[in-house]
Amino acid sequence: MSRLCTEHDPEVFRSLLARIGDKWTLLVIGVLGERPHRFTELADVIPSISRRMLTVTLRALERDGLVQREVFAEVPPRVVYDLTALGRSLQTVVLTLGEWVREHQDVIVAQRRTFDERTAATD
Template sequence: MDGQIAVDHSQCRRVAPILQKVGDKWSILIVMTLAGGTRRFSELKRAIDGISQRMLTLTLRGLERDGLVKREVFPTIPPRVDYALTDLGRSLRVPVIALGQWVQANLDEIDSAREAFDKAEQETREASPLWPASATAPPPAPQEPLHARP
């Protein structure tokens, strides 16, 4: 097969939505936070910087629907709700950690590629008669580097 991978497109259609959900930043942060043990909603909210209450609720519901997170309600006053990873959710830790390690190992190369791409795009825009200097379309916002360079 010369290094090529056979792709079953019918499987891709089934796999892609799951990868999109479990691969989004909030899901990854929730899974890794819950990897440390059961947490209450408010503890998750405090532990995950920048997540809104609504986004946390929606993401937890999606993870619960997919069988990655279990929700347990205790009939106390006020009601207490705990969230924990299921066995399936715990099995997601290994690939998430591996993906994070891959990103860490390739940060410099990714940052360099982004800078080169943005520079080439800017040069193309400046040289193109289709994008005159007086064009009203703003240039794309520069991407922040994945990490601060020393």
């Protein structure tokens, strides 16, 4: 990992990892990996995301070239979001991470509970 940080621009490296690891990016990429979605569809499928945070996340992903936004000249206008080829390459990583979380979530929740009980007793 240290080699990755020194062989590349550390600020770009850090900012991309922060983007990918934020609260909503992985969920948005996972959902868009299934098929293109309209904004309201994404908002309905991703639990607890506010419209503002969905907008911020989609714009950041579009800026990084991971998501494309297509506006159709209709009345009312229709906007569809989809992964780019670069976004699809990240989707593989997202799916792998999602599988890891599903496989280990019960153990991690139990570990958190044990830690919290142990540290609460010493506080």
